[in-house]
Amino acid sequence: MTQERTTRPVMVSATIPVYNAGEAICRAIDSVLAQTFADYEIVVVDDGSTDNTAELVKEYGEKVKYIYQENAGESVARNTGVAAAKGKWVAFLDADDEWLPDKLKRQMELLARNPQLRWCATNFAQTDGTRSSPRIGVESLKKALSGRDYIENFFLEAAKGRCHIGAPTVIVDRNVLREVGGFELGRTSGPDQDMWWRIAYRYPKIGFIAKPMAVVHLDVENPLVAERRQFAKRGVSARQLITKHLRLAEEGGCSDVFRPYASTFLKQRLVMAIYHGFKADARETVGQFRELFGWRWRCGTYLLTVFPGVTSAVLRTLAYIRYLLGFEKLVTRRWSYSTQIDGSAHEQSSALK
Secondary structure (H helix, E strand, C coil), X not given: CCHHHHHCCEEEEEEEEECCCCCCHHHHHHHHHCCCCCCEEEEEEEECCCCCHHHHHHXXXXXXXXXXXXXXXXXXXXXXXXXXXXEXXXXXXXXXXXXXXXXXXXXXXXXXXXXXXXXXXXXXXXXXXXXXXXXXXXXXHHHHHCCCCEECCHHHHHHCCCCCCCHHHCEEEHHHHHHHCCCCCCCCCCHHHHHHHHHHHHCCCEEEEEEEEEEEECCCCCHHHHHHHHHHCCCHHHHHHHHHHHXXXXXXXXXXXXXXXXXXXXXXXXXXXXXXXXXXXXXHHHHHCHHHCCHHHHHHHHXXXXXXXXXXXXXXXXXXXXXHCCCCCCCCCCCCCCCCCCCCCCCCCCCCC
């Protein structure tokens, strides 16, 4: 890539926010450079790293547009990358993940076949360093696609568990990002989801490739992100996010498709809170959103949280046995760092990227 390539208009801008990811950033950049689609630029936004990230990125020279900013958080870094992008399309990649070689090529071919689409995503694989699995079953996604290149309505299929958007797979028309506004500042949990939902209200159709086209590495951990992920298990951020979007969906006339998805989303977070023994948070979730939970869910939550420590210990033990027996097919962070089942703070559990 030459300097001319990074300054002239390009088709796709690959934006990579990074913070202290020296151990992984080269893998991410190399995966973009290995793309079979050639009309792109790479924009790396360094959010105040204190490790060797800057030195590693600068070694790529003119192949990468490097931007440094004082530490301001993921949302600011993503917005900086979007603002600096010169491509008609903006693609997102996290610093510790990677793209497969045909990822951009296949997505751009899909978008060329369907000029009405304004964004596109793919399935992705999750790996813990030893095992890997698709985030969504390929056959399940094919059912959602029904022979098309796109999903008719993201929320309706996501409510059925047949669609999930991962940031490292998304390509969005740059004008759409400007239209819906930037990534929400100050949101430390779920800024990507917040953005995808805002786009889906206006553009419910999303191009989708059922085959995994990116790899999310669960065995690379940033301490700051780990701390935020641990807090997210309580469900506070999820409740705030759903409260905001129930309002936005109603204002946009999308309540009928968003509410079933909101129910699915909250149930997943509720199970997580119960699993970790967060009694108050679990009860607050079902109490605040009574209309999204049936009576069975509400009664079950109160019964399971009478003795939250006991419930958590039992669920952890059963989950560990299931893992040892090989019944857990989806690779998650649950056992990436520790196989302890005693509630240790070192266990990175349940929250998926």
